[in-house]
Amino acid sequence: MSHHSDDQLLQAGSDSFWELNNYKRTTKRIEDGYKLCTELQTLIQERAEIEKAYAKNLKTWSKKWGELIEKGPEYGTTEAAWKGMLTEAERLSDLHLKIKASLCSDVTLQIKEWQKDNYHKSMMQIKERKEMEDQFKRAQKPWAKLLASAEKAKADYHAACKMEKSAANQERNASSDSSMSNDQLKKMQERVQKLKDDVAKSRERYEQTLNEIKEYNPVYIESMTNVFRKCQEMEETRLCFFKNVLFSIHKCLNISEDPSLPQIYKEFHHTINNADHQKDLKWWSNNHGVNMGMSWPTFVITV
Template sequence: MAEPKEVPEDSSKVSFWLPGNYQRTVLRTQDSHQACKDIVACFQDRARVEKQYAQQLSDWSSKWKTIIDSRPLYGSLLRAWQCFFSSAERLSTLHSSISQALGSEEGERIRLWQKETFQKKMFYGFRETYDFSMGFSRAQKPWVKKLKKLEKARAAYHKTSQREQTAVDRENQAKGNPNLSEQKLNKIQQAKEKASQDRDKARSRYEKVLEDVTGYAPRYMEEMEAVFDQSQEAERKRISFIKQAFLSIHRHLDITNNDSVKAVYSELHHTIMSISEQDDLRWWKNNHGPGMPTDWPKIEEWVPPVKKQKRGKRPKQEAPDRSVMIGGVKVKALYDYKGEEEDELSFKAGEEFLKIEEEDDQGWCRGVKEGGAEGFYPANYVQLIQ
């Protein structure tokens, strides 16, 4: 029989390494406790089925054995008919013993193991749940603090980057204003320099905090995996016990020599024998533990928003007040831009092309790239090449 394939979980699942996400592993303890209760209840139902079947076989045998005793049959034909009833009595006895084994013997064995394995801790549920939760929490606490510092440094860096961009825009506007006094221009330039210095300081702090987080990551991983490995060992023992319990139940149920029924129990036996502690643990690790992928913290550069108004459909004929450049001037893209409309130009940061039309009152220029691609683009996404 083909081995069942593992079904991948949602790719958007949250990583084990992120704060608090070890809880799925911690909760395996109470899930396993509930699984034991479900197994007992499940096979108690099956025990009732076996008992009812045994009673029905016995009732059927008694009824018809009495009837045929008064019928005019004799010899081998009578013995053959009577054999059906003796076989039914033997099957009735066998199914009664199966019912007793499933309801009492196996159920009591699982309940006893459950009581010994899942020890309670006053006010905290299971002792194992409490111990693993505290272990993960202690291992994760320093990491969480460092992540909070990193997030604060990142926010500060992005905020100063935005202030610097605003100062640069003000400086560019001031340089193009012939009516602005030299004193006012100097103040704007000083503010821009101050904003640049603040941004550099914030980035330096951001890099320093990130270096601290990155340097602590190996210790964090080691401490988390140490607790996780203890959890895996406890789960391995539970899987092993349940496997043995299933095999014991199977031995009670597998009673037939009929080929068609043999096939059913053979498949059941194969499924139970296919239980593998290592495969189950490996699956958990890859889907809920350290084997899960995560995006480790890294520098996230700030990208300015497009300073533009939403453009409607442009008329095919150019407005008379637009300034069209003959030959164009060369510009260089500061950031990536992907055109949202058919008449917009797309480019990558660092790409050079020609500006053939000056900026309009909505913040758009017209440009043409090598190869003939032509379109509009946000003016603050490029700079002139001197």
């Protein structure tokens, strides 16, 4: 069928929504929505595991280098500056564990609850999908019946045309065949005329079925549109929810907005800034250099 609109003049094909059963792409979208909820939860859980692993790696790295620095040759305020980097890692690790916790407890739970409230899954299918498919079937059933009649009338008309054409060719060939009797020619001519009558009748029936479809099209379009609109409303709800969820994910991941982050680097900077080479050099001189005390050799009397 074609979508009756003067400004659009859309030619329907096998891919058109209005064709039989092509509404199933729209009802499949309902089930796709359910699957997308599950996939989004998996995506978030995987990201949460990445955050957890990163936090663990920071802790492991901090512990390893803490021990190495303690045993190493660095000293004084510069050693403290080294350790400031490890403190930054420890605190950043805590921040990423917080991200992991927020993703799992807040966002994932939010999706899970919404999925449960909006999709009701049975052993076979999603309830909401079945309900919409049933409504589409009811809306399409009368039109499908008219279409079936039109397709049959079309096939009958084309078959009648083919038979009439074949009979006309036979009659034309027979008229130039001297071996054919007048009685035989008359019978063939009568057969051609009968087939022409059949063509006219089948054409009339074919045109009648097309008119019946044309007359019913507005009802069909309205009925299908009403069900389609319900599906669109369901999908609108999902799309808006997903947008809000993605904003929630953004909030979890955007550590630049966490007030503790600038404090971490402010203190890290302060620790580095406290490194004082003069103090360290003086400490070295006092403990390992020229400023150390010395028990100089003196004359010792034998007792």
